Amino acid sequence: xxxxxxxxxxxxxxxxxxxxxxxxxxxxxxxxxxxxxxxxxxxxxxxxxxxxxxxxxxxxxxxxxxxxxxxxxxxxxxxxxxxxxxxxxxxxxxxxxxxxxxxxxxxxxxxxxxxxxxxxxxxxxxxxxxxxxxxxxxxxxxxxxxxxxxxxxxxxxxxxxxxxxxxxxxxxxxxxxxxxxxxxxxxxxxxxxxxxxxxxxxxxxxxxxxxxxxxxxxxxxxxxxxxxxxxxxxxxxxxxxxxxxxxxxxxxxxxxxxxxxxxxxxxxxxxxxxxxxxxxxxxxxxxxxxxxxxxxxxxxxxxxxxxxxxxxxxxxxxxxxxxxxxxxxxxxxxxxxxxxxxxxxxxxxxxxxxxxxxxxxxxxxxxxxxxxxxxxxxxxxxxxxxxxxxxxxxxxxxxxxxxxxxxxxxxxxxxxxxxxxxxxxxxxxxxxxxxxxxxxxxxxxxxxxxxxxxxxxxxxxxxxxxxxxxxxxxxxxxxxxxxxxxxxxxxxxxxxxxxxxxxxxxxxxxxxxxxxxxxxxxxxxxxxxxxxxxxxxxxxxxxxxxxxxxxxxxxxxxxxxxxxxxxxxxxxxxxxxxxxxxxxxxxxxxxxxxxxxxxxxxxxxxxxxxxxxxxxxxxxxxxxxxx
Numbered sequence: 001x002x003x004x005x006x007x008x009x010x011x012x013x014x015x016x017x018x019x020x021x022x023x024x025x026x027x028x029x030x031x032x033x034x035x036x037x038x039x040x041x042x043x044x045x046x047x048x049x050x051x052x053x054x055x056x057x058x059x060x061x062x063x064x065x066x067x068x069x070x071x072x073x074x075x076x077x078x079x080x081x082x083x084x085x086x087x088x089x090x091x092x093x094x095x096x097x098x099x100x101x102x103x104x105x106x107x108x109x110x111x112x113x114x115x116x117x118x119x120x121x122x123x124x125x126x127x128x129x130x131x132x133x134x135x136x137x138x139x140x141x142x143x144x145x146x147x148x149x150x151x152x153x154x155x156x157x158x159x160x161x162x163x164x165x166x167x168x169x170x171x172x173x174x175x176x177x178x179x180x181x182x183x184x185x186x187x188x189x190x191x192x193x194x195x196x197x198x199x200x201x202x203x204x205x206x207x208x209x210x211x212x213x214x215x216x217x218x219x220x221x222x223x224x225x226x227x228x229x230x231x232x233x234x235x236x237x238x239x240x241x242x243x244x245x246x247x248x249x250x251x252x253x254x255x256x257x258x259x260x261x262x263x264x265x266x267x268x269x270x271x272x273x274x275x276x277x278x279x280x281x282x283x284x285x286x287x288x289x290x291x292x293x294x295x296x297x298x299x300x301x302x303x304x305x306x307x308x309x310x311x312x313x314x315x316x317x318x319x320x321x322x323x324x325x326x327x328x329x330x331x332x333x334x335x336x337x338x339x340x341x342x343x344x345x346x347x348x349x350x351x352x353x354x355x356x357x358x359x360x361x362x363x364x365x366x367x368x369x370x371x372x373x374x375x376x377x378x379x380x381x382x383x384x385x386x387x388x389x390x391x392x393x394x395x396x397x398x399x400x401x402x403x404x405x406x407x408x409x410x411x412x413x414x415x416x417x418x419x420x421x422x423x424x425x426x427x428x429x430x431x432x433x434x435x436x437x438x439x440x441x442x443x444x445x446x447x448x449x450x451x452x453x454x455x456x457x458x459x460x461x462x463x464x465x466x467x468x469x470x471x472x473x474x475x476x477x478x479x480x481x482x483x484x485x486x487x488x489x490x491x492x493x494x495x496x497x498x499x500x501x502x503x504x505x506x507x508x509x510x511x512x513x514x515x516x517x518x519x520x521x522x523x524x525x526x527x528x529x530x531x532x533x534x535x536x537x538x539x540x541x542x543x544x545x546x547x548x549x550x551x552x553x554x555x556x557x558x559x560x561x562x563x564x565x566x567x568x569x570x571x572x573x574x575x576x577x578x579x580x581x582x583x584x585x586x587x588x589x590x591x592x593x594x595x596x597x598x599x600x601x602x603x604x605x606x607x608x609x610x611x612x613x614x615x616x617x618x619x620x621x622x623x624x625x626x627x
Contacts (some may be wrong), residue, residue, distance in 0.1 A: 001033030001288035002031060002032040002048055002049055002050045002051055002062070002074075002075070002076045002077075002162075003025075003028030003029070003030075003032050003048070003049040003076060003162040003163070003166070003499070004028075004046075004047070004048055004049075004075065004076050004127065004160070004161065004162050005021060005025055005045065005046070005047040005048075005074070005076040005159075005161040005166045005167075005169075006018070006021075006026040006044065006045065006046040006074060006128045006130070006137070006159065006160050006161070006168065007021055007157055007158075007160070007162065007170050008043065008044045008047050008130070008135075008137050008157060008158045008159075008211055008214055009043050009045065009156055009157045009158075010043070010156045010157075010426045011156055011230065012042050012043055012365075013040075013042065013043060013044070013045060013157075014039075017045065017157065017170075018038075018040055018045055020036055020169055020170050020171060021045045021046075021047050021170065022038060022047070023169045023610065024047060024161055024166040024167075024169040024170050025047035025048070025166075026051055026161065027039060027165045027166055027169055028047075028049050028161065028162050028163055028165075028166050029049045029180060030049070030500055031049050031051065031076075031162060031163075031499045031502070032049030032050040032051045032502070033049070033051065033056065033502050034050050034051055034052045034056075035049075035050040035052070035061045035171055036049040036050065037061060037062065037063060038049065038063070039063035039065070039072050041072070041130065041132050041231060043135050044130045044132075044135070044137070045341075046063045046072055046073075046074045046128065046130060047063070047074065048061075048062035048063050048074045050062060051359070051499075051502055051504060052257075053078060053256050053257065053359060053360060053501040053504055054078065054082075054100075054101045054102055054255070054256060054257055055099050055100045055101030055102075055257065056257050056258065056342050056384040057099070059099045059101075059105070060099045060100075060101035060103050060369075060453055061085075062074050062075060062103060062585055064103050064104060064107055066107060066108070066111060067574045069091055069132065070131060070132050070133050071107065071111050071129060071130065071131055071132070072129070072132065073103065073106065073107045073110070073127060073128070073129045073130075074127060075103050075106055075107075075125060075126075075127040075129050076125065076126045076127065076147050076162055076507070077123055077124045077125030077126060077127070077142065077146075077147050078102060078123050078124060078125075078504070079102040079106055079121055079122070079125065080122045080123045080124040080252040080253060080255060080517050081120075081121070081122040081123070081252070082101075082102035082105040082106075082123075085105050085109060085120060085121075086105045087506075089105065089108050089109060089112065093112050095108050096251045096317075096531055097162060098369065104350040106121075106125070106177055107129070110129050110138060110477065111530075112255055114138070115138060115140070115208045115210075115221060116402060116550065118140055118208065118221045118222070119221065119222075121142075121380075122252065122512065122513070123142070124142040124144075124146035124147050124506075124507075125140070125141070125142045126139075126140070126141050126142065126148060126162065126203075127139065127140060130442070132464065134212070135212070136210065136211060136212040136379070137158070137209070137210075137211040137212075138208065138209070138210060138211075139151070139160060139203065139208065139209040139211070140207065140208040140209070140221065141204070141205055141206070141525070142205065142206070143205060143206045143209060143510075143512055143515075144205050144366070144482065144486060144487060144491065144510050144515070145192065145204075145205030145206075145224045145486070145487025145488075145491055145492075146252075146487075146491050146495065146507060146510065147162075147495065148162055148163070148202065148492065148495055148496075149162070149202065150162070150163065150164050150167045150195065150200060150201070150202055150203075151200075151201055151202075151203060151209070152167050152169065152170075152172040152173075152199055152200040152201065152466070153199070153216070154171040155171070157170075157171070157584065158211050158216065159171060159172060163288070163336045164195060164196070164197065164200065164336045164337045165336050165624070167174060167200055168197070168200075168624075170461050172199065172200045173197060173198060173199065173200070173328065174197060174200050174624070174625060174626075175197060175198040175199070176196060176197065176198070176586075177194065177195070177196060177197060177198045178453055178454070179194070179454065180194045180195060180196050180197075181196065181338075181449070181586075181617075182446075182449065182454055182555075184338050184340070184444055184613065184617065185440055185445045185448060185449070185610070185617075186438045186439070186440050186441070186445050187438055187439070187488075187489075187616075188339070188340035188341055188440075188609065188613050189339050189341065189439065189488045189489045189492065190337065190338070190339075190488065191462065191484055191488045191621060192204050192205070192487060192488060195337055196337050196620075197623070198336050203218070203485050204218075204220075206220050206221060206222035206223065206553075206577055207219065207220050207221065208220075208221050215319060218551075222278060223461065224353075224479050224482055224515070224516075224519050225516055225519040226479075227520075228521065228522060229520035229521070229522055232520070232521060232522065235525055235534075235535075235538070236538075238521055238535060239538035239539040240539070241517065242441070242514070242517065242518065242535050242536070242539050243539035243540065245511070245513050245514045246272070246276065246508060246509070246511075246514055247276050248511070248513070249508035249509070249511035249513065249514050250276040250277055250281055250362065250508045251276075251329060252278065252508075252511065253362055253506040253507075253508050253511075254277060254280060254281055254362075256359070256360050258268065258358075258359035258360060259285065259357060259358040259359055259360070259555065260277075260281070260358055260359075260360040260361070260362070261284055261285035261286060261287060261354060261357065261358040261360070261361050261362075262274045262277050262284060262285070262286045262287070262289055262312065262361060262363070262447070263350065263361050263362070263363040263364070263505070264286040264287065264288045264303045264307060264312065264314070264363045265288065265289075265290075265299055265302075265303060265364070266288065266299040266300065266302030266305070266306055267299070267302075268303075268364075268365070268366075268367075268373075268533060268536065268537070269364025269367035269368070269373070269509065269533075269536075270363060270364035270547065271306045271310070271364075271544070271548075272364070272536065272540050272543075273362050273363070273364050273508055273509075273538070274286050274306065274307070274310050274312055274362075274617060275306075275310045275543055276508075277310075277362055278310045278311050278312050279310075279505045282311055283312065283313050284312055285312065285313045285314075285315060285354075285357050285358055286303075286307050286310075286312035286313065286314050286315065286363065287315050287316075287317070287350055287353055287354040288300050288303035288304075288307075288314065288315070288316045288317070289316070289317050289318075289346055289349070289350050290303075290316050290317065290318045290319065291318075291559065292318050292320065293320055293321070294551045294559045294562060296559075297557060297558070297559050300316050302551070304316070306341075306544075309544065309545065311409070313514065315353070315354075315357070317349060317350060317353040319346070319349060321563070321566055321567045322616075323349065324345070324563060324567045325567045326513055327348075327349065327563075328345075328472055328567065328568070329412060329571075330430070331344075331348045331349075331497075331500075332346060332616065332619045332620075333619075333623065334496060334500035335496065335616060335618070335619070335620055336496065338491065338613075338616055338617045338620050339493070339496065339616065340439075340609070340612055340613035340616045340617075340622060341489055341490075341493050342557070342558040342560050342609065342612050343493065343557060343558055344496065344497050345558050346494055346502060346558055347494055347497040347498065348501065349498055351498040351500070351501040351503045351505070352501045352503075354503055355501045355502060355503045358501070358503075359502075359503065359504060360504045360505075361498070361503060361504070361506070361508055362505075362507075362508060363494065363505050363506070364507075364509065365490055365491065365494055365505075365507045365509065365510070366486065366490070366510040366515075367509045367533065367534075367536065368481075368520050368533075369478060369481040369485060369486045369490070370478065370480055370489075370509055370515060370525040370526075371478075371518065371527070371532060371533040371534075371535055371536055372426065372477075372478060372523075372527030372532035372533065372534075373532045373533045374438040374532070375417070376433075377477065377527055377532050378527070378531065378532060379417075379424070379436060380429075380432065380433060380436065380471075380474075380477060381474065381527060381528075381529065382529070383421070383424060383425060383432060384429070384471045384472075384608035386518075390425060393418070393421060393422045393425055394422060394425040394426065396422055416605055416606070419605070420435075420436065420606075423435070424436055429469055429470075429471040430466040430467065430469045433466065433469055433477065433480060434462075437484065437485060439609040439610060439613070440606070440608050440609070440610045440613070443609055444480040444595075444610065446594050447588065447591045448587055448591050448595065448610075448614070449586065449587060450586060450587065450588055450589055451590065452585075453585075453586050453587075459480030462484065465480050465483045465484060465510065466480070468480070469557050474524070474526070474527055475519060476521075477523075478519070478523070478526070479519070490537060491507075494507075502567070515625075518535070518568075521535070523601050537549050560608040560609060560612055561599070561600070561602075561604055561608045564599050564600055564608055564611060564612075565600050567575045568615065571594065571615060571619070572611070572615060575614070575615055575619065575622075576589075576592050576593070576596060576614075576616030576618075584619055584621070586621075587614065592614065595607055595610060595611055595614070596611060599611040
């Protein structure tokens with residue numbers, strides 16, 4: 001687990017290019033504080049910052065070259081089946097390995113098998129392999145986008161890195177992409193391949209890049225299964241097989257030469273991961289968050305019960321406004337590209353807390369997208385019905401609009417959901433999916449931006465994803481989440497904030513054996529009218545106390561409305577200052593003031609999240625755009 005950066009050129013590199021690489025590595029050192037180094041060739045240079053997890057000796061430091069000096073690799077991630085692959089390479093190619101880590105295995109596997117070697121990898125990764133003879137780069141990103149990879153063409157060079165700032169250090173343009181800005185304000189993130197900057201891109205998950213003097217080509221090395229298994233097991237057998245796959249995935253992810261623990265929210269996903277992990281390695285540390293001053297958001301009592309049940313060594317971080325106030329600027333500084341999932345603040349604090357005791361944590365991320373666990377999934381399934389309730393909700397959208405709605409109160413949160421549901425019923429199924437995946441609707445985004453900044457061709461590169469949605473096949477919804485929500489929101493959030501604290505987070509639900517198996521099953525194995533995650537619940541129903549699976553999903557949310565009235569107010573004053581807005585010329589000042597008033601009113605709806613997105617963008621702008 002590390003940070004990577006590199007620069008490739010058609011011509012010989014200049015001294016300025018080499019100095020730029022040094023600066024790029026400097027800005028990713030937080031991702032790998034254990035060691036950092038650069039490698040310089042005539043036409044390419046590579047940099048690496050290491051967080052040592054497997055083979056912590058200096059022999060596994062990077063950039064790593066083969067004995068001939070022809071190939072040099074920088075790699076971020078872990079390959080869980082590297083010992084098996086190492087044995088095959090030793091037996092078939094006669095390679096004598098110099099380390100006991102996975103980096104050298106990846107290096108030689110790519111040398112001997114090229115991009116075909118990616119099919120054999122079980123793990124998560126982003127890497128660049130340079131061929132010093134052919135002057136080519138082979139780069140790739142893991143199947144589901146767990147690890148980041150940014151890249152850009154700059155004059156006669158091609159540059160890449162783990163962060164957007166690393167790529168701009170290497171010369172990429174700092175011009176705001178208007179389409180990405182409007183998308184960000186709607187979704188709270190920017191889907192790959194776009195970024196907030198024109199001409200800078202994210203490599204798509206499951207894709208490989210080939211860079212040579214002939215040009216740059218990109219292709220997929222992995223896609224999600226598009227059809228069910230030829231012989232679909234019955235539900236009982238499927239749940240048994242699923243359990244075996246997941247147990248194997250957890251066992252693989254306990255491999256480390258450093259201390260390992262788990263994240264434990266008290267929800268179903270992290271509870272199952274903690275259960276399996278503690279059976280394999282008793283008394284593992286488990287880390288949770290509590291909100292003693294905000295009981296509506298506090299899930300720590302459930303986490304405490306689970307920890308006791310599975311035998312984990314439990315640690316709870318109690319978050320009050322004081323902790324947010326002390327660390328807010330540091331957390332916002334970690335946001336390398338505008339990203340406004342407010343739970344990122346919690347992931348950052350939890351990662352810092354866990355890092356005091358462990359260097360690796362297992363999480364339950366990916367289960368919701370894989371098994372239909374979100375509230376929006378249940379709503380989408382319900383919305384295709386023709387019953388009386390849907391007809392009534394569809395006709396009552398106007399009246400519901402006048403009722404108070406808020407995420408900070410149980411009753412008002414139900415009203416908020418009812419409002420959103422009734423609005424969604426007016427839309428086509430693909431439009432409904434996108435609306436319910438968004439925090440801010442198009443009309444409000446357009447009102448917030450000045451006319452010259454708003455781009456009405458928002459949500460680029462998503463037409464094919466949305467066009468494949470089929471209300472009769474729920475697997476199409478889950479595939480859409482794997483292309484949109486999972487890599488660009490959930491996984492990006494965890495990587496961004498855990499690596500800011502030099503903590504590696506591993507995700508057993510996204511073992512490709514688990515994922516491929518689940519997408520080979522019918523949608524109703526995962527979700528039906530009674531609820532989501534049917535497969536997971538069935539597989540582990542006897543492993544937890546009676547009633548444990550009956551609790552409604554709360555979600556990992558931050559009390560934004562409360563914070564906007566308190567600890568966030570000074571920063572908010574700064575980023576909506578009228579003089580600053582006039583000089584910046586991005587936002588409509590009057591619309592921004594209206595948003596601010598609504599966000600702290602008794603009927604905020606989702607406006608606190610929209611305001612948080614503005615605050616995040618403004619902080620990023622002031623830090624990165626030379627104002």
